[in-house]
């Protein structure tokens with residue numbers, strides 16, 4: 001079992017008191033990785049890449065071990081150059097972060113704050129809400145349609161206090177995708193002083209002609225940012241590496257707001273990952289095949305599986321109690337998936353697409369549960 005996080009330990013009178021905004025959030029609970037008593041654990045709870053880190057990244061990390069007394073490259077210049085070359089972007093318009101989670105928080109701290117509002121979709125990525133509340137913002141969660149962000153409803157939710165709009169595309173945990181034309185419409189309908197953040201954490205997995213991660217929209221104005229991560233298809237979640245592509249004035253703000261060494265020396269792993277021959281194509285192809293197979297198998301078993309553009313599927317068990325029972329049953333077989341109550345989807349479980357073998361074991365465990373339930 002993992003060591004539990006301390007919770008609900010109220011400070012005594014006379015002791016230091018944290019800002020009240022702190023207590024509007026619950027500690028983020030990540031995907032679990034251990035099951036008591038299980039010999040082998042199939043961890044499909046955090047949307048990590050299916051095949052471990054790229055071999056070149058493992059080598060780079062081994063070489064790094066002898067250099068750990070050195071401070072890292074504070075401006076991430078080598079990583080920004082590698083990203084710029086790989087994606088055809090100006091490295092001066094990139095800021096790297098300790099995961100894209102850090103960049104999300106820095107954008108909110110810089111452009112939001114007490115008295116202002118953040119807009120996101122009802123089942124959007126939780127870090128927007130957590131970081132927004134920590135900054136003292138009002139977080140407006142806009143109802144979705146078919147578990148997909150409703151662009152018109154999001155536009156209708158904008159008011160004079162709105163400072164930031166966040167949209168993960170594809171979205172985690174729903175897997176849904178908003179076509180580029182609708183993203184363009186969203187940007188066009190927002191006031192020019194509202195910052196639109198397009199979180200493209202799963203961009204590399206997408207194969208849809210109507211998809212665009214948003215580079216063109218960033219370039220077209222002064223008010224749109226795209227965030228990306230090395231945690232998903234590049235298989236480097238433990239290295240904590242993300243990046244933002246933004247207009248120059250926003251880059252300047254992020255460089256002021258970030259810590260001097262916010263990205264640590266593990267940046268070498270990302271540089272190696274970008275250079276790994278065939279990595280993205282292989283992972284994308286596997287994901288498409290395995291996602292389709294798992295979707296078909298669980299649908300065949302009678303469950304509703306939402307169509308996904310990411311490396312995970314959202315599976316609907318009808319009620320929270322049944323999803324809970326399925327979670328417990330899977331866990332007893334060493335299969336860890338993600339419970340969805342925090343996303344207001346307690347009737348669902350999210351299953352990451354692992355290797356074919358892992359997906360097969362997960363499907364078997366679900367089928368076994370349905371046979372007993």
Ligand SMILES: *Cc1c(COP(=O)(O)O)cnc(C)c1O
Pocket residue numbers: 047098099100101102125168171172199201228229230231237240241242
């Ligand atoms: C996983 C995820 C991230 C966070 O990525 P890190 O770079 O590991 O912080 C951001 N956005 C979405 C939608 C994600 O699913």
